[in-house]
Amino acid sequence: MTHQDDHEKQGGALVRQVLDGEFVSDEETVAPQQKSLPMIKTAVRSLADLDGVVRARSVIAYRARNAPRDVARLLWFLTRGSGRWIARGWRWASYADLRADARAARMTGDVQARRTAQELIRSDARARWAKLGIFLRRMLVGAAAVTALLVLLALVDAVLDRSAMPGWLQAVYAVRGALTAAVSAAWPWVPPLTVAWLVGAAVWEGRDRTPGAGWLTRPDRDDSGSWVDERMITRALAHLGIAPLNSFLKGGGELVYTVAARKDGDGTQAQIRLPLGVTAEMVSDRRKVLAANLGRASLETWPTTGEEDGVLDLWVADKGTLSGGAGEWPLLHDGTVDVFEGVPFGLTQRGVVINAPLIGSNWLVGGRPGQGKTNLLRVLMVGAALDPTAELWAFVMGESPDFEPLAPRLRRYRMGMDDSVAADAVQALEDLLNEMERRGRVLGEQPGRPPKVSRRLADNHRLGLHPIILSIDECHELFQHPKHGKRAAELAVKLIKRGRKYAIILLLATQSPTKDSIPKEITRNVSCGTAFAVADHIANDGLLGSGRYRAGVRATELKMHTDRGTCVAVGVTHNSFELVRTFYLPFEDGIDEVTPVIARAIANMENLPLTAGWTLKEIENPAPVDHLNDLRSVIEGEPRVRTQTVLARLVALNPKEYEPWTARDLRAALLGFGIQPRKSDGAMVVRFEDVADAIARRRLESDGAQTTVDGRETSGSQGSFPSPSLDLAPSASQHEHPPGRTTSPHESTPTTGPIPRSSGQASDSLPERGEAGPDSG
Numbered sequence: 019m020t021h022q023d024d025h026e027k028q029g030g031a032l033v034r035q036v037l038d039g040e041f042v043s044d045e046e047t048v049a050p051q052q053k054s055l056p057m058i059k060t061a062v063r064s065l066a067d068l069d070g071v072v073r074a075r076s077v078i079a080y081r082a083r084n085a086p087r088d089v090a091r092l093l094w095f096l097t098r099g100s101g102r103w104i105a106r107g108w109r110w111a112s113y114a115d116l117r118a119d120a121r122a123a124r125m126t127g128d129v130q131a132r133r134t135a136q137e138l139i140r141s142d143a144r145a146r147w148a149k150l151g152i153f154l155r156r157m158l159v160g161a162a163a164v165t166a167l168l169v170l171l172a173l174v175d176a177v178l179d180r181s182a183m184p185g186w187l188q189a190v191y192a193v194r195g196a197l198t199a200a201v202s203a204a205w206p207w208v209p210p211l212t213v214a215w216l217v218g219a220a221v222w223e224g225r226d227r228t229p230g231a232g233w234l235t236r237p238d239r240d241d242s243g244s245w246v247d248e249r250m251i252t253r254a255l256a257h258l259g260i261a262p263l264n265s266f267l268k269g270g271g272e273l274v275y276t277v278a279a280r281k282d283g284d285g286t287q288a289q290i291r292l293p294l295g296v297t298a299e300m301v302s303d304r305r306k307v308l309a310a311n312l313g314r315a316s317l318e319t320w321p322t323t324g325e326e327d328g329v330l331d332l333w334v335a336d337k338g339t340l341s342g343g344a345g346e347w348p349l350l351h352d353g354t355v356d357v358f359e360g361v362p363f364g365l366t367q368r369g370v371v372i373n374a375p376l377i378g379s380n381w382l383v384g385g386r387p388g389q390g391k392t393n394l395l396r397v398l399m400v401g402a403a404l405d406p407t408a409e410l411w412a413f414v415m416g417e418s419p420d421f422e423p424l425a426p427r428l429r430r431y432r433m434g435m436d437d438s439v440a441a442d443a444v445q446a447l448e449d450l451l452n453e454m455e456r457r458g459r460v461l462g463e464q465p466g467r468p469p470k471v472s473r474r475l476a477d478n479h480r481l482g483l484h485p486i487i488l489s490i491d492e493c494h495e496l497f498q499h500p501k502h503g504k505r506a507a508e509l510a511v512k513l514i515k516r517g518r519k520y521a522i523i524l525l526l527a528t529q530s531p532t533k534d535s536i537p538k539e540i541t542r543n544v545s546c547g548t549a550f551a552v553a554d555h556i557a558n559d560g561l562l563g564s565g566r567y568r569a570g571v572r573a574t575e576l577k578m579h580t581d582r583g584t585c586v587a588v589g590v591t592h593n594s595f596e597l598v599r600t601f602y603l604p605f606e607d608g609i610d611e612v613t614p615v616i617a618r619a620i621a622n623m624e625n626l627p628l629t630a631g632w633t634l635k636e637i638e639n640p641a642p643v644d645h646l647n648d649l650r651s652v653i654e655g656e657p658r659v660r661t662q663t664v665l666a667r668l669v670a671l672n673p674k675e676y677e678p679w680t681a682r683d684l685r686a687a688l689l690g691f692g693i694q695p696r697k698s699d700g701a702m703v704v705r706f707e708d709v710a711d712a713i714a715r716r717r718l719e720s721d722g723a724q725t726t727v728d729g730r731e732t733s734g735s736q737g738s739f740p741s742p743s744l745d746l747a748p749s750a751s752q753h754e755h756p757p758g759r760t761t762s763p764h765e766s767t768p769t770t771g772p773i774p775r776s777s778g779q780a781s782d783s784l785p786e787r788g789e790a791g792p793d794s795g
């Protein structure tokens with residue numbers, strides 16, 4: 019307390035370390051170990067409270083200091099408001115506007131316009147007097163009626179005794195009495211209230227109408243910690259040293275705020291139309307000065323080019339809000355993902371969770387070493403893993419275990435620096451290109467020829483259009499590979515250009531986004547670019563697209579280490595860029611938050627056997643279609659369905675199988691199952707009961723076939739086993755025992771397939787090529 023007193027003597031400014039002293043008691047100094055934790059907690063809580071108290075005190079002190087200026091300002095508003103009223107009254111009384119029109123018309127020699135203006139003055143004057151007359155007449159009539167009523171009531175009151183009056187008349191007198199009492203009570207208040215109202219209205223009329231101006235004087239630089247308004251922005255822009263802007267503002271010009279400064283997430287956004295001779299680029303080139311003028315860090319100040327070069331889009335973060343991390347990944351403990359909706363991967367500058375668009379996109383992630391590229395790629399892949407329909411492939415072109423915990427959920431996975439990893443990556447790209455062509459054909463065969471894979475089509479596992487996501491970490495190593503680099507680049511470019519429609523997504527991460535390490539066609543065509551801290555404008559534009567640096571979208575502003583995990587992203591939303599604090603999913607130093615999520619992802623797949631992990635091999639050799647079961651599924655729940663409708667539903671269920679069917683084929687199939695199409699209300703129908711009977715019959719027959727000669731049943735079903743939805747997927751290279759590091763926990767399996775759900779079958783997810791795998795029969 020003594021410390022605090024000292025400080026109050028020094029001018030009342032409370033300093034944090036002084037107040038810390040309050041929390042240390044004798045007791046605590048005696049037993050520090052026992053007390054330290056609760057003490058720290060209390061201290062932290064109290065400091066937070068004190069922050070609020072200190073802030074409130076400083077605001078009150080500020081307002082008190084400015085009170086004389088505030089009063090003078092309000093008096094000025096009052097005077098100006100009265101002046102404005104007088105001017106307005108004069109304009110009204112003298113028809114100043116219309117007279118000005120008439121004068122202008124005379125100057126330009128426009129006789130017609132002049133006559134029109136004069137005519138308007140005359141007719142307006144007539145109308146004005148007529149209106150006044152009507153108003154006065156109504157007032158007089160109203161006053162006469164009220165007076166007559168009051169006189170009548172007074173006469174009746176004088177003649178009749180109140181108690182002898184009928185009830186309704188007594189009520190009228192009661193109302194009159196109440197009204198008289200209310201008016202006499204309110205009467206003394208009428209003059210002061212009228213004056214107060216007039217003063218308020220005059221002050222309102224005379225208020226400062228420049229954008230962002232407030233009622234009271236606002237804090238200037240020293241106190242500008244928390245808010246930014248048009249006045250501050252204009253002042254900051256006026257001190258950038260841009261000559262045309264300076265002369266415009268000095269000459270009394272006012273900037274046009276096409277979007278007034280408004281709260282936007284954890285900051286303020288404004289859009290300003292700049293005066294002649296000034297471009298938004300000129301402002302973003304002076305970003306550091308602008309940031310200093312606004313009392314912000316450079317990273318907190320984002321001047322970018324708006325819709326036109328002359329429109330400045332400015333976003334200024336609230337002080338200090340960008341320094342915190344993104345917090346916990348929203349899907350860490352529960353939740354699933356639909357990759358068509360995207361995967362949450364960070365918080366934008368506005369403080370909202372941002373979803374990474376995956377379907378229809380390709381990603382290029384870059385930045386200087388150790389800034390969070392791999393983590394971002396991992397977040398995207400782990401997120402996608404939570405969509406049971408997504409097939410994931412990962413290649414890490416270096417010795418790094420970053421994707422190791424994802425291995426059980428990856429259908430293809432290689433990691434290492436040797437040639438075989440590069441060869442497998444090229445093979446993967448090649449397979450995806452073939453797959454893309456197959457998907458193109460499949461889409462072409464669908465009714466209506468849909469232009470791209472939708473969630474509905476992806477869910478139809480017979481079509482094999484589920485999303486496939488291939489991530490390549492340190493991809494520059496692949497593209498610069500002396501033997502495979504050229505082919506890899508060719509294939510990647512083709513995939514990026516055309517694969518998006520087919521739910522084939524490429525995620526690339528690199529430390530080195532130069533024109534030699536990443537093919538130009540890739541940097542030009544990826545839809546989502548993210549840049550962590552980069553060294554220069556070349557790397558910036560290599561990742562984010564050319565011209566971004568000039569437009570003010572600059573990852574060069576991110577500082578190594580300080581801004582680790584924060585990136586500038588383009589193409590992920592409709593905004594020109596987003597500053598994203600990415601979620602962190604650690605897999606290092608004994609902390610592993612990835613494995614539990616992957617275990618959950620695999621459990622999700624097991625819960626959805628129909629959609630989970632089907633392989634393209636199964637699609638190439640589909641299990642025979644069970645027409646009777648299909649019939650049941652399309653009419654289940656309805657007693658009878660018209661044959662035409664049955665056919666349409668069958669086509670929707672499995673277009674490949676049923677599209678060629680005609681009504682005659684359906685009839686033949688029904689008869690084959692012993693189902694007689696019947697007529698109902700003049701239309702041919704299939705009855706659910708008949709289909710159910712046919713299924714029961716078939717079951718009986720199959721049970722009979724299982725019964726052995728001596729009458730005992732064989733164990734198990736004789737029907738076909740459902741094909742396993744997950745299987746081991748060794749790549750062709752597995753048999754070559756590549757010299758590179760194996761990537762699964764099982765050292766002999768360089769390509770890791772998903773967790774086997776049934777033994778005995780194995781296939782890669784794409785049709786094998788070249789040397790056959792062990793499973794290929």
Ligand SMILES: Nc1ncnc2c1ncn2[C@@H]1O[C@H](COP(=O)(O)OP(=O)(O)OP(=O)(O)O)[C@@H](O)[C@H]1O
Pocket residue numbers: 343385386387388389390391392393394529582583584599600601602606
């Ligand atoms: N979003 C994040 N939040 C907090 N820390 C992070 C975040 N992302 C990454 N980091 C930290 O940065 C370190 C490096 O991350 P990561 O391996 O993803 O970087 P990188 O850019 O891929 O590095 P390299 O180029 O060396 O592969 C991590 O070990 C982690 O400590």
